[in-house]
Amino acid sequence: MFNSTPCGRFAPSPTGPLHAGSLLAALGSWLQARQRGGQWRVRVEDVDLTREVAGAAQDQLRTLAAFGLQHDGEIAYQSRRSGLYQAALDQLLGRGLAFECHCSRSELAAVGGIHRHCVATQPRPDPAMRLRAPADCEIAFIDGVHGVIHQRVDLEVGDFVLRRSDGLWAYQLAVVVDDAAQGITDVVRGSDLLESTPRQILLQRALGLPTPNYAHLPLLLDTDGHKLSKSSAALPVDTRNPLVTLTRLWACLGQVALPPSATTSVAEFLHTATACFDLNAVPRQSITVSAAMHNTISTPCA
Ligand code: GLU
Numbered sequence: 001m002f003n004s005t006p007c008g009r010f011a012p013s014p015t016g017p018l019h020a021g022s023l024l025a026a027l028g029s030w031l032q033a034r035q036r037g038g039q040w041r042v043r044v045e046d047v048d049l050t051r052e053v054a055g056a057a058q059d060q061l062r063t064l065a066a067f068g069l070q071h072d073g074e075i076a077y078q079s080r081r082s083g084l085y086q087a088a089l090d091q092l093l094g095r096g097l098a099f100e101c102h103c104s105r106s107e108l109a110a111v112g113g114i115h116r117h118c119v120a121t122q123p124r125p126d127p128a129m130r131l132r133a134p135a136d137c138e139i140a141f142i143d144g145v146h147g148v149i150h151q152r153v154d155l156e157v158g159d160f161v162l163r164r165s166d167g168l169w170a171y172q173l174a175v176v177v178d179d180a181a182q183g184i185t186d187v188v189r190g191s192d193l194l195e196s197t198p199r200q201i202l203l204q205r206a207l208g209l210p211t212p213n214y215a216h217l218p219l220l221l222d223t224d225g226h227k228l229s230k231s232s233a234a235l236p237v238d239t240r241n242p243l244v245t246l247t248r249l250w251a252c253l254g255q256v257a258l259p260p261s262a263t264t265s266v267a268e269f270l271h272t273a274t275a276c277f278d279l280n281a282v283p284r285q286s287i288t289v290s291a292a293m294h295n296t297i298s299t300p301c302a
Pocket of ligand 1: 045189
């Protein structure tokens with residue numbers, strides 16, 4: 001489908017320091033892109049200003065650098081790309097594929113929480129914009145880790161938000177516009193986004209954009225079942241001994257242990273890992289790690 005060079009990306013939200021789970025996604029994506037001789041981009045997903053933590057983006061970028069995960073090109077910041085999102089929304093509105101929605105959260109909750117038609121009793125000054133999920137809309141794709149995935153977007157998700165009532169761009173629109181604008185061919189990310197992918201494919205089709213290859217990596221969870229980035233007990237990843245952490249992340253990706261010669265330096269590790277990486281070996285299940293060791297993820301991956 002693509003004539004372009006392979007290109008992967010890492011797209012962190014600047015909501016705090018990187019946790020081991022995010023670094024796992026970054027490493028998997030970097031290895032997949034580099035193994036294919038591709039580029040790897042970093043995009044700071046700072047559309048949701050209400051969740052942004054000052055200094056977090058710079059801190060995340062320093063962590064990537066400490067682990068040798070070099071990116072290509074300029075870092076993109078979603079907060080500077082509103083014009084692109086507006087143009088995509090205008091295109092969808094112009095073709096009758098998106099619409100203005102005055103429904104409140106409570107009105108939608110009263111009809112089961114899934115938007116199929118507007119139930120607003122009065123207009124609001126700050127309507128949201130939604131994409132119409134057509135009737136019988138089944139989206140299927142082959143995920144590089146999870147195999148065939150199906151979703152009836154109309155029944156399971158409904159008409160979804162492109163621009164929120166507070167005026168902020170929705171993740172789904174921004175990610176689709178940016179992946180296409182940046183020429184991303186391979187999206188490798190955490191499996192919490194597996195259920196978002198059919199929405200993104202529907203939106204790509206509505207906008208006439210290509211669909212990248214997708215692969216969703218296992219999440220790292222604390223012992224209460226929370227993602228490390230959402231766990232109150234989790235520590236940020238420790239950058240002081242990157243080889244130890246890289247070796248453990250490599251094990252979390254289900255990969256065969258590398259020879260001792262690969263662990264003499266970060267550059268040597270990444271060089272050998274790039275040659276050996278096998279997406280087929282990546283496990284589907286989430287991985288639970290013990291609380292005290294989140295920053296170096298000692299168990300059970302080691
Ligand atoms: N910004 C999202 C996150 O930090 C990732 C989005 C994506 O990879 O598509 O969870």
